[in-house]
Amino acid sequence: MADTSRRALRLLSLLATRRRWSLGELAARLEVSERTVRRDIETLRMLDYPVVTLHGPAGGYRLGAGHTLPPLLFDDEQALAVAVALQTAPNTVFGLGEDTARALDTLEQVMPARLRAAVETLRLTRLQNYWEFPAPPIDVAALQIAGSAVHRHQILVIETLDVDGTRPAPGTAGFTPARRFEPHHLVVWAGRWYLVGYHHTEDAWRVHRLDRLYLHPPTGIQFTPRQLPGGDIARFVMTTHDRGDTPATWECTGSARLNLAAATVARWAPGGSVVEHLDPDHCRLTIGAWSWAGVAGLLATFDTDITEVEPRELADACRRLVHRWQAVADGEIEPAGAPADHVDERSATTPASS
Structure with a gap:
């Protein structure tokens, strides 16, 4: 009886997700025979759920209108998905932080004990990723x-x-x-x-x-x-380059003129950057990172000439990177996997610039 009830609940959740299911599709999703699906459909109808039979070559079943579903019609996988989504969704709307926590608590209260235990094991700890660029929350x-x-x-x-x-x-x-x-x-x-x-x-x-x-x-x-x-x-x-973006807050923020169209740069620039249209073939990119070398490295991902680099600290970082990459090109730095006795001891004692 418990297996039948769980299967009927899953069948009901499947019918609620789209307009039409064939008998074969339902049997495959529930991993039972078509005869069993027919019995479960009759069970739902006896419980006053309007499961409609659709005739013709593209026939099947769908859930009819005019019936209010119970507040919770989740199978195990859906309930776990909702629990994870509530804990990982970005908090970009004012006032929804407490609401998401309350929703998760309510969800757990109406779950069967076995499923509640599974959800409780998914209490997550979110850590900040410094490449995330949260915008001001929306009212x-x-x-x-x-x-x-x-x-x-x-x-x-x-x-x-x-x-x-x-x-x-x-x-x-x-x-x-x-x-x-x-x-x-x-x-x-x-x-x-x-x-x-x-x-x-x-x-x-x-x-x-x-x-x-x-x-x-x-x-x-x-x-x-x-x-x-x-x-x-x-x-x-x-x-679209003029969508109202503003620079994210970083330790270092700089800009440069790129020989690329604003639409091209806007598509590939990281979040938290700003693209200014200059003419059909040029734009200015303002971008930030945790160091000036980081800003220079991000600019280098655009395979084009850059000019008008600002501020001076960013220009200096570009020069330092030129020297580093020139050393690689000249073979002064051994490739990975080189014998230890071939490593230049100076590289172990000279501090890197930041």
Whole structure:
């Protein structure tokens, strides 16, 4: 009986995930015979779950409308996935830190004992990765307004923060004038939330950092969705250089002029960097790292000429790297695996520059 109940719960969770399942697919996922699946479907129907039979060549089963499902319909794998997701999701929304902890506690309370024990073993400790670039958290109300407008295809009135530093009051000199905006996509990339849409006044598509927007109350005005240029939302966001990014906080931050288009550099630059369009073939990249040599090394990943390197400390680090790499090219540094007696003893006593 316990096995039947667990299988029926898994069957119900499968039916709730998509519109149509064939009998063979359900039998394969549950690892039982098709006859057993039919019996389990009848069991769900006896419990008043509207499992609909679809006839025809592409027939199968789906869960009908008009029934409120219980609050928890997770199989073992889904429950563990939710527990891990709640503990590892970036905390990029104001006020959700405590909510995620409470959600995990609630989830555990309604789990069977065996599954609760498994989830308790997954209490995770998150360590900071210095290559993570957390943006300022997003207010829950702003996230709801943006998400609802995208879903309902409703025009927003927005003001854009156009200065660095502290966030001024909406309507002041720190924000652009209010404009009508058609929101098409709400995107999370590199720890930042972006709102992608079409500006009426600019007659152009734009990518805005959500934490640098002030959203007026919903207008309720409908718009007809437009075709995104290129049709690829990921490429559009990553190649847009003027999306409102600001430099992450690092020990060392520098910039240089690159002989590459801004769209190319924006796509491959690490999170927390800023790309400034100069002309169709050149841009300026501002980037940070834990040392000036680190900044220079990141600039070197772009296979192009660089000029106008700032500040002086970064230029000095570039010169030091030139000498180091020249030593490698001239064979002064032995390759890995060389006999110990061939190692230059000076390398063990000379401190490296940072």
